[in-house]
Amino acid sequence: MSLEVKEYIDQLTNDRKEIILKIRKVILDNLPEGFVECINYKMIGYVVPHSLYPKGYHCDPKLPLPFINLASQKGHIALYHMGMYGNPELKSWFETKYTVETGRKVNSGKSCMRYKKEEDVPYELIGELVAKITVENWINIYESLLTKSS
Secondary structure: OOOHHHHHHHHHHHHHHHHHHHHHHHHHHOOOOEEEEEEEOOOEEEEEEEOOOOOOOOOOOOOOOOEEEEEEEOOOEEEEHHHHOOOOOHHHHHHHHHHHHHOOOOOOOOEEEEEEEHHOOHHHHHHHHHHOOHHHHHHHHHHHHHHOOO
């Protein structure tokens, strides 16, 4: 764990720390090779490093290409998955599977899922989601989105 990530986790309340650590472990256990953990946008981030994608993030090329972020927000824990933003089929798969497994609808935005209580967090499903997109897949999705928007 990098010093920055450790500092982020250390400043959390115990209940939030426990959940963030569990989600972090699931992410790291399932994250395809090539993504790197760091602090990104004041959250724990999983990014494509410049060594694999020198162009960086189009909004600020000095930043690596973001993929997943994990944050303790004021009223919830947020998991941002940019692949879901770029791939509506993936988002639909996740939302459907979450509803089937929990009997509840996902509390989500375009790329984020919000969890207010630990029992809302689908750890195993998050692991499946994380494993679905490789670095190469994500770069291709990302670049196709850039092409569409220009």
